[in-house]
Amino acid sequence: MDLEKLWRRYKENQDHAAWEQLVEVYASLVKHVAGRMRLTLPAHVEYDDLVGSGIFGLLTAIDRFEPQRGIKFETFAVNRIRGAILDSLRAADWAPRSLRQREREVxxxxxxxxxxxxxxxxxSEVATQLGIDIKELYELERQINQVAFLSLDAPLSSTEDGDQGSLGARIIDDNDEGNPLQALEEEEKKHLLAQAVQALPEKEQLVVSLYYYEDLNIKEIAQVLDVSESRISQLHTRALLRLRGFLLCHSAELDIAERQQPSTKRAVGQGE
Incomplete structure (x- = not known):
């Protein structure tokens, strides 16, 4: 099959038959990507669901691919396929509620x-605080790491104002209306988050900085630190746990301060 001619027929003439043939030719690429990603996900995530989501990424790739740029289609398409699968996993929020709760506790x-x-x-100190064995903590972090994989394994998406600072969005839950952190101004949140990042251990701080602020991906960070990609994922997960813990404690202090404020005002009023 002359793929070059097939691409030309589709791009120049919007030939639907050529489009169908391209989808058929590259469908195996979706299965390959889905199969590799399936190895890193929990058992209840279905392979067929990954393939179904990946097909949408393939269709997007075929539509946007520009053969004249000299880039291999396979290279161009893999990121779109992976991105479509990751988007579907995020939308489904496949992490069990019990794991979300345990993540918050850790x-x-x-x-x-x-x-x-x-x-x-x-x-060891965290396991003692939780009242569990250290092996149980490691297993919890392994499960949490599978959830964090969705964040780390895909490119950061820019917000409408061009801000790539999704680190705060991943730490502070904007849907938690009872969280006093939501009352803070954006600059205050950024300052608080910067404090939390500065308190991280050196390697975790480096992973966070390279990923969220320097826009390196997991593979590039692994090369910089000369460790495996799975190790980078572990460091990322633990960094997010520390950052969220820092903010949860700060949130608790804000909550206490807010509850004490009315009584303070009353006392001042009585003194006058």
Whole structure:
């Protein structure tokens, strides 16, 4: 099959038959990407669902591909296929609610221990705070890491104002209306987050900086640090737990301050 001629027929004449043939030719690429991604996901995520989502990425790639640029279609399409699969996983929020709750508990434990000790907490100290065995903590972090994979394995998407600073969005839950952090001005949130990042252990701080602020992907960061991609993913997960723990503790302090404020005002009023 002359792929070059097929691409020309589709791009120049919008030949639907050529389009169908291109989809058929490259469908195996979707199966390949879905198969590799399936290895990193929980057992209940269906391979066929990944393929179905990946097809949308393939169709987008075929529509946007420009053969004259000299880039291999396979290289161009893989990122679109992976992106479509990741988008569908995020939309489905396949992480069980119980795991979300445990993630919050682990993050809070990091925050409590680190606030008390004034330094990064060890896994042993966090396990003690949670009242669990360290092996159980490692297993929890492994499961949480599978959720964090969705964030780390895809390019950051820009917001409408061009801001790539989605780190804060991934740490502070904008849907949590009861969270006092939501009352803070954007600049205050950024300042607080910068404090939290500065308190991270060196390697975790570097991963966060390279990914969220320097726009490096997981593979590039692994090359910089000369470690495996899975190790980068682990460091990223633990960094997010520490950051969220830091903010949860700060949120709790804000909540206490807000509850004390009315009584303070009453006391001032009575004094007058």
């Amino acid at each position: 993050a809070r434990a990091y925050g409590i221990v680190e606030r008390r000790l004034g330094r990064p907490a060890t896994a």
